Amino acid sequence: MTDIHPTAIVETGAAIGENVRVGPYSTVGPNVRLADNVVLESHVVVAGHTEVGAGTHIFPFASIGHKPQDLKYAGEETRLLIGKNNQIREHVTMNPGTSGGGGLTRVGDNGLFMMGSHVGHDCKVGNFAILANNATLAGHVELADHVILGGLSAVRQWTRIGTGAIVGGMTGVEFDVIPFGSVIGDRARLAGLNLIGLKRKEFPREQIHALRAAYRDLFDTEDGTLRARAEAVAETAADQPLVKMVTDFILEKDDRRFCTPRSGE
Known part of the structure; x- marks a missing residue:
């Protein structure tokens, strides 16, 4: 009634x-x-x-x-x-x-x-x-699905945040956040992957390991552009669904800027 x-x-x-x-x-x-x-x-x-x-x-x-x-x-x-x-x-x-x-x-x-x-x-x-x-x-x-935003965080207009990403409290997000990314800081910087979220969703261990390896290839080097590195990773890990989600997100549009780790981290 x-x-x-x-x-x-x-x-x-x-x-x-x-x-x-x-x-x-x-x-x-x-x-x-x-x-x-x-x-x-x-x-x-x-x-x-x-x-x-x-x-x-x-x-x-x-x-x-x-x-x-x-x-x-x-x-x-x-x-x-x-x-x-x-x-x-x-x-x-x-x-x-x-x-x-x-x-x-x-x-x-x-x-x-x-x-x-x-x-x-x-x-x-x-x-x-x-x-x-x-x-x-x-x-x-x-x-995207399963995104978590911490308290007092703010996301700038036109920004994309990918599946399973997490944003720390009091963080200002100015640029796109990759799927499963973890960002923190007064102006968001990429601080790694949302590993806790990945484990809670019970993704297979081998897929998580492949994603961690791809993350290193994407962000632990400054050789070339992020887009070029994403294209290379997409070729070598085409059979890894979590990696594909990240590379597809980066390559979907060619006019985007992304949250990346702070230099030296």
Whole structure:
């Protein structure tokens, strides 16, 4: 049964699924779709052209779907699509897209967005993302699956962070982070691989060893460009799936800059 508190406001036109709970003083706009088993605690605002996937739980004072924080936004109809089984904690903000970024902000499934974290306009966030308290994504950021952002970290606009990467707390990420990379520092530097995450995902030991060897070939030398080294590694380790994910990420675009280790580390 759907349970809408008497003090909540659900505007005409909103689509509400089965077993949805809308708590006290929450508001749901006319172009919002809440799938089955969504829970809005008290004082939640869901606005704009926003879809919230089944089983997602949104906590007090979250602001979901209000217009993007972009001065170029002129009121065009854009969307925010949130997947299934997310935990969206207190004071989280998520904005829809803009016409300059494709008009869509997309959040995947099974994410944990801790207190005060922010997903900016036109972001693409994968599945199983974890944004710790006050982690911030500027516009057009891409997070692949299983990315973890530490508390008070910030990711610059248009940056990509690859699968399984981890960003330390209070780290500012200016450049792309390779899959399974671990970055730290006031301005992010690559500090190795997320070995704990790799082991927790139970990747075969031989694949992890191959990835560690590829990491050394990519970053423990300054011979040639990173792109040239990635091309060489891609040829010699074409049968290694984890290595291929890293080299494909580096070679996908030729105009990118990447977080790399600090000289001498």
